[in-house]
Amino acid sequence: MRNDLQGLEIGQKELQKLTNLPVNDELIILIHPMKRLLSQIIERAKGSEAATVVFLGMTTLVFSYVAFDVIIRVFAHWVTIPSWLLLVISSCSVGILTQIFFYFLWKQRSRTVTQNMTHSLKILLNDVERYNAVIKAIDINDQIEAAGNSGVNLKERNKVIEALKLTRNDLVRALKTEKILRENKKFIVSKLELFADNLATLTAMQVSEQASEHGRLLNEALQIALDVQQEMKSLQSQGS
Structure with missing residues (x-):
């Protein structure tokens, strides 16, 4: 965008500040930022940073699993299912609950706009x-x-x-x-x-x-x- 156009558009944040209402608010879909992050990782993996990306990715996964496994063994040693399966179930559950929270938050904000429109x-x-x-x-x-x-x-x-x-x-x-x-x-x-x-x-x-x-x-x-x-x-x- 050319310099003379920059700053002219009335963006969402400015519009919400001017109206003091969450106008044009969009529902946050967790899978969308995850897709963007995955796309960025894949793009970098195709370039010169491939080795670094793979190393950091594997390190993060291993560290997360080990940390989760230690927590389970210390605080929930009575759990009989494999820790990796529990990690998958827990991650999915947290994701679903977070998405439900975002949905009700979006509905509440949309209701506020409707009531004040x-x-x-x-x-x-x-x-x-x-x-x-x-x-x-x-x-x-x-x-x-x-x-x-x-x-x-x-x-x-x-x-x-x-x-x-x-x-x-x-x-x-x-x-x-x-x-x-x-x-x-x-x-x-x-x-x-x-x-x-x-x-x-x-x-x-x-x-x-x-x-x-x-x-x-x-x-x-x-x-x-x-x-x-x-x-x-x-x-x-x-x-x-």
Whole structure:
């Protein structure tokens, strides 16, 4: 991703901080990180680090088994099944219980979002998704251009980036305001800057070439800003 795009995307952690809700939370599936770790080990084993990877892997397995076997012999000498089989059963049991814990935690967090979801927040979250999609589209276009396709370069890129920055500021302000009003239903917002928007600036930047790629991206940013402005008006009426 080019430098001018870095930091523009509104990521999950930032979005959760702005809303004070676990929005867009995904269920942790234990097998997924295990697959990624296994893939990394296999990739390294294919390269020059093969001997090191095999040695560390075998050492870890042997040490884990020996440590488990010693614990069983000292604290659970009455167990009659082989320690290696008990290790397998214990590992599977811990994995299943951990996955169940993650599932109920995810359900609880999802329930929290559902209970606190407002009409304005739903619209703003959709606008954030559209905004991030625009950034992703530009990033993909940049990668295609970097691959040697100079004909797909984005014209007036600076204007598009500036429009995205302005839109980002409006989205952040709207999300902050929605959180304040949601958490303080009787609170009247007194800071006028929370309702300030850059719509006029975005409108002035709109280009005449509606069919061009940079024009389409600018219009998309403008449309998001219009939606945000509408929700800000709605939030103002709620706070009054």
